[in-house]
Amino acid sequence: MVTLQLENIGARYGKVQVVSGVTTPLIKPGTVTAVIGPNAAGKSSLFKRIAGLAKGEGTVDTGSAAKQRNTICYMPQDTGSTAVLSVYESVILAAKQGSSLRVRDDELTRIDGILAALRISDLSARNLGELSGGQRQLVAIAQTLVRDPKILLMDEPTSALDLHRQMEVLSFMRDIAKGQNIIVLIAIHDLNHALQYCDQAMAIRDGRMVAFGPCADVIDSDLLRDVYQVDGHVEYNSLGHAHVVLRGPHDETNSRHSTAVMHNPVSDMSLAAQ
Numbered sequence: 001m002v003t004l005q006l007e008n009i010g011a012r013y014g015k016v017q018v019v020s021g022v023t024t025p026l027i028k029p030g031t032v033t034a035v036i037g038p039n040a041a042g043k044s045s046l047f048k049r050i051a052g053l054a055k056g057e058g059t060v061d062t063g064s065a066a067k068q069r070n071t072i073c074y075m076p077q078d079t080g081s082t083a084v085l086s087v088y089e090s091v092i093l094a095a096k097q098g099s100s101l102r103v104r105d106d107e108l109t110r111i112d113g114i115l116a117a118l119r120i121s122d123l124s125a126r127n128l129g130e131l132s133g134g135q136r137q138l139v140a141i142a143q144t145l146v147r148d149p150k151i152l153l154m155d156e157p158t159s160a161l162d163l164h165r166q167m168e169v170l171s172f173m174r175d176i177a178k179g180q181n182i183i184v185l186i187a188i189h190d191l192n193h194a195l196q197y198c199d200q201a202m203a204i205r206d207g208r209m210v211a212f213g214p215c216a217d218v219i220d221s222d223l224l225r226d227v228y229q230v231d232g233h234v235e236y237n238s239l240g241h242a243h244v245v246l247r248g249p250h251d252e253t254n255s256r257h258s259t260a261v262m263h264n265p266v267s268d269m270s271l272a273a274q
């Protein structure tokens with residue numbers, strides 16, 4: 001069974017340390033975790049470190065999936081490609097990465113299924129260079145999914161998508177996590193989407209994890225103020241769905257609040273582990 005646990009994870013570029021001391025509780029299969037935090041907080045760097053693409057200290061424990069092929073797949077934020085390939089060719093190459101180039105019928109069926117689920121089958125014969133930003137992002141999602149990862153790290157996978165597609169893709173990712181019993185981590189700026197589609201949230205600020213737990217516990221007015229420097233709160237609508245209501249940028253000079261981060265990552269983690 002795949003699990004994910006980070007122990008004292010750091011990430012650095014050369015001598016510059018950008019992530020430090022990230023320790024999580026055991027992340028279970030079948031869950032979607034939102035990785036949230038402001039620009040330059042270290043979300044992408046943490047993903048790269050987990051995927052082995054950035055240097056740094058600490059241990060990434062993936063449970064019994066450790067030795068399987070494609071245990072961890074990272075879908076980067078920048079999905080631009082200038083390769084002279086059709087969409088279908090690029091997805092086949094992604095599926096065959098690191099193995100024989102012979103493509104079996106069942107693999108083609110699986111690729112067709114993923115393209116259909118993302119509603120991009122009609123793009124199959126198009127060249128990558130001719131696609132819109134949103135279309136390229138959907139192809140990148142397909143390229144990641146066909147590798148059949150056990151742990152999927154998606155860096156702002158919906159940033160170029162229209163509202164309908166954003167909801168469709170996030171709902172699809174949640175279904176895949178539950179249906180295939182895999183672990184999905186999504187770096188995301190839209191806190192309402194995190195509340196709606198993710199089971200739990202990890203908040204990063206200045207390269208450190210400042211909270212981890214169920215979304216409704218992590219995303220609150222303290223987090224908005226201390227991590228995002230905005231004033232606001234979380235409300236529940238008649239369907240019981242939580243959503244963030246923002247009042248505006250937090251003005252420190254008019255505030256009697258402390259700027260200390262209110263979440264205690266350790267107590268939040270114990271809450272998450274219950």
Ligand SMILES: Nc1ncnc2c1ncn2[C@@H]1O[C@H](COP(=O)(O)OP(=O)(O)OP(=O)(O)O)[C@@H](O)[C@H]1O
Pocket residue numbers: 013016018037038039040041042043044045046077
């Ligand atoms: N290749 C690199 N070389 C040097 N510094 C880098 C590199 N990539 C990122 N950084 C720095 O690491 C810090 C964290 O960046 P990172 O991309 O991890 O943040 P992020 O939380 O994903 O931000 P965003 O929400 O803006 O995408 C930033 O200060 C950034 O400038």
